[in-house]
Amino acid sequence: MIFAFKIGFLDIRWIDILDILLVSVLLYQVYKLLKGSVAVRVLIGFLVLYLAYLVVRAAEMELLAGILGQFMGVGVLAAIIIFSQEIRKFLIVLGKTTFRKDGLIQTVMIWKRKEAREPFNITPIIEAAKSLSSTNTGALMVFSRNSELKFYADSGDRLDAVLSKRLLISIFNKHSPLHDGAIIIYEGKILAARCILPVSERDLPANFGMRHRAALGMSEATDSLILAVSEETGQISIIRNGYIDSNLSIPEIRKRILAYLSDKENAKSKSKPEQEDNLEVAS
Ligand SMILES: Nc1ncnc2c1ncn2[C@@H]1O[C@H](COP(=O)(O)OP(=O)(O)OP(=O)(O)O)[C@@H](O)[C@H]1O
Numbered sequence: 001m002i003f004a005f006k007i008g009f010l011d012i013r014w015i016d017i018l019d020i021l022l023v024s025v026l027l028y029q030v031y032k033l034l035k036g037s038v039a040v041r042v043l044i045g046f047l048v049l050y051l052a053y054l055v056v057r058a059a060e061m062e063l064l065a066g067i068l069g070q071f072m073g074v075g076v077l078a079a080i081i082i083f084s085q086e087i088r089k090f091l092i093v094l095g096k097t098t099f100r101k102d103g104l105i106q107t108v109m110i111w112k113r114k115e116a117r118e119p120f121n122i123t124p125i126i127e128a129a130k131s132l133s134s135t136n137t138g139a140l141m142v143f144s145r146n147s148e149l150k151f152y153a154d155s156g157d158r159l160d161a162v163l164s165k166r167l168l169i170s171i172f173n174k175h176s177p178l179h180d181g182a183i184i185i186y187e188g189k190i191l192a193a194r195c196i197l198p199v200s201e202r203d204l205p206a207n208f209g210m211r212h213r214a215a216l217g218m219s220e221a222t223d224s225l226i227l228a229v230s231e232e233t234g235q236i237s238i239i240r241n242g243y244i245d246s247n248l249s250i251p252e253i254r255k256r257i258l259a260y261l262s263d264k265e266n267a268k269s270k271s272k273p274e275q276e277d278n279l280e281v282a283s
Helices: 014-034 039-058 062-082 084-099 103-115 123-134 165-172 210-221 250-261
Strands: 003-007 010-013 139-144 157-162 182-186 189-195 225-229 236-240 243-245
Touching (some): 014 039, 123 250, 139 165, 139 210, 165 189, 182 210, 210 236
Parallel strands (some): 139 182
Antiparallel strands (some): 182 189
C-alpha cells in the first residue's frame, strides 16, 4: 500500500485524500442545492448525529454506538423520504449537465458566474412599491438571490418576465387575475406570480393580516427577503429572517434590498433573534 504521509499513528493513503475530497465536493453540492430551504437545517442535524455516531464508535462506547447506529439506519430511510423532492431535483440537474456537451465545464462556468453576480436594477421595484403604497394596493414580492425557489414558483403562474414598474403595478392591480398571492423575483426577472407562501404560526399584532403572515412564514422557511405593501395602511415592510421591519424610508428599503441581493447585509439583519418568543416586529 502506498502511503502519502503519517499523522501520529494514522497512515494516510492517497486514496484517503481522494475520498475526503470527493465527499467534500458531494457535501458542498448538496448544500448548494438545499441552500435557502428549511431542508438544510435537517441535513445539518443529520450530519451532527452522524459525526457523534462516528466519535462514539471510535471511542468504543458500545451502548450509545448501538443506539445511534440503529437511529442512523432508520435515518437514511427517513432522509430519503424527507428529501425526496430535493433528491429528484438533484438527479434531474445531474442528468441535464452530464448529458449536455461539455456539461461539467458549463456547470463550473455557471457557478463561477453566480459567485460574481451583481445586483440588478431595482429602481422599477422601488418606484412600483411607492406607487402601490400611495394607492393602498396590497402587494407581496419575494426576492431570492441564490435559488429559483422552484417549489414556491411552481405553486403560481410562471412568467419569466423582465421587471418593469408598469408590469408590477398591473400585476398587483385589484382587478388583475394575477394579483392574488406573491411574485418571486430572481436574477432581475419576475419568475412567477400568484405564488402561495408558507404561513407563519407565530403571534402577530392585529394590524398584520394574512399577507404579512405569509411573508413572515416565507422568511422563516427560506433565505429570501420579502417586500410587503399593506392594503389597509399602504405601509411598506421588509421581512427577513423572521423579522418584520415596517416604517422604513424609501432609501432604507432600497439599501436593504441591495444589501440582500449582493450578500452584504449587516450581522443584525442576517441573524435570528436570540429569544424565540420575542415578537420580531420592528416598526
Ligand atoms: N399563503 C399566502 N401566500 C401568498 N399570498 C397570500 C397568502 N395568504 C394571503 N395572501 C395574500 O394576502 C392577500 C390578502 O389577505 P388578507 O385580506 O388576509 O390580508 P390583509 O389583511 O390585507 O393583510 P395585510 O394586513 O398583512 O396586508 C390575499 O389576497 C393574498 O394575495
